Amino acid sequence: MEFDVYGRLPVGDYPLTLDQLRSSILVQGTGRHPMDTQWRLQLVNNLEELVQPLWEIGIEDIFINGSFVTSKARPGDIDGYYVCDVRDLVSESLFRVLAEVSGEDIWDTRKRVQVGYDDFKPKMWEKYRCELYPHCEEIHLNFPDPPFPEFFRQTRVGTGKGIVKLIRG
Template sequence: MNFNKDGLLPPGDYALTLNGLRASILVRGPQNDTPWDVKWRLFLVDNLEALVQQLWDIGIDQIYIDGSFVEEKAHPNDIDGYFECDLMELAKGELERKLNALDPYKVWTWDSSSRKSYRGFTKKQLPMWHRYRVELYPHFGQPSGILDEHGHEQQFPAAFRKTRDSFLPKGIVKIIK
C-alpha cells in the first residue's frame, strides 16, 4: 500500500487489523522527506481500537475508516469512519445503549444537540470526537449528508471513497479482527 501522486490511497478497500494499521504507511509514513507525526497517528489508532473493540463486543464487524487519516497528511485532525448496523436497533436506541454500557465515557451518540465547539474548529464535534478524536457513524443504507460533485447526497460507502473537495477517488480501510 502506497499513496498515489495525489497523496491518496489508490481506490479500493484495504482490509487491515489494528496491528496491521499500526505497521502500515498510514501510521509509519511514506519513505520520503514528508514529515510524519507517527506518535499522533499511533495515539489515534489506540483511541480507534477502544471504539472498535466496543463495536466488536456487540457483534458489529463491518467497520471502515477514512478521512485525512488515510491521506498523505503528516498530522490529521482525527479518524473518520462508519460501521454497518441494523436500522431498528439504531432507531430504538438499543445500539447507543449497548455501546454506552461498554464505554466508560458514554460517548456513543449522534444527536446533533450533543455537539460541542472546540477551539480552532468551525464544526461542532460529537462527544466521541472530544474524547477519542474519532468519529464513527452508523450506516444502514441512509444518505450521509455529504454531496457528490453533482450535488447529490451520497451514502457513506460512496462518500468515503472520494475526496470532499476535488471528488478524486481514494481508498478506504476496512478494520478486521
C-alpha cells in the same frame, strides 16, 4: 499499499487489523511521506478503544478514512463509519448498548461538542479524536450526500479514493 500521486490511497477497500494499521505507511510513513508517527499511533490506540465495544456487540463492518488515510503528516483525527442494523439505530438501542459496554455516553453522534467558533463534533471526538458514525443501508437522511459508503470513498470533487476496513486481529 502505497499513496497515489495526490497522497491518497488508490481506489479500493484495504482490510487491515489494528496491528497491521500501526505498522502500515498510514502510521509509519515512507521516506517520501514522513509522518508524525507518535500522533498517528495515539490516534490508532484511541480508535482501538472505540472499535472494541463495536466488535463486542457484533458489529464487524468498520471503515476509516479522512485525512488519516492520506500522506498528511499530522491529521486532525480519524473519520469513519460502521454498518449497523436499522432497527437498533431507529430505536436508539444501539447507543444504549454501546454506552453500557463502553461505560461512556459518546455514541449518539447527534450529541455534539463545540470545538471551534462554528465547528461541532460528536462527543467521542473530544476524548478520542475519532468520529465513527452509524450507517445502515435502509436509511439515508440526506446527510451526508452521498451516503457514507460513497461519501468516504471519494474526494470533495467526486474523485475516487481508498478506504481502510478494520478487521479483527
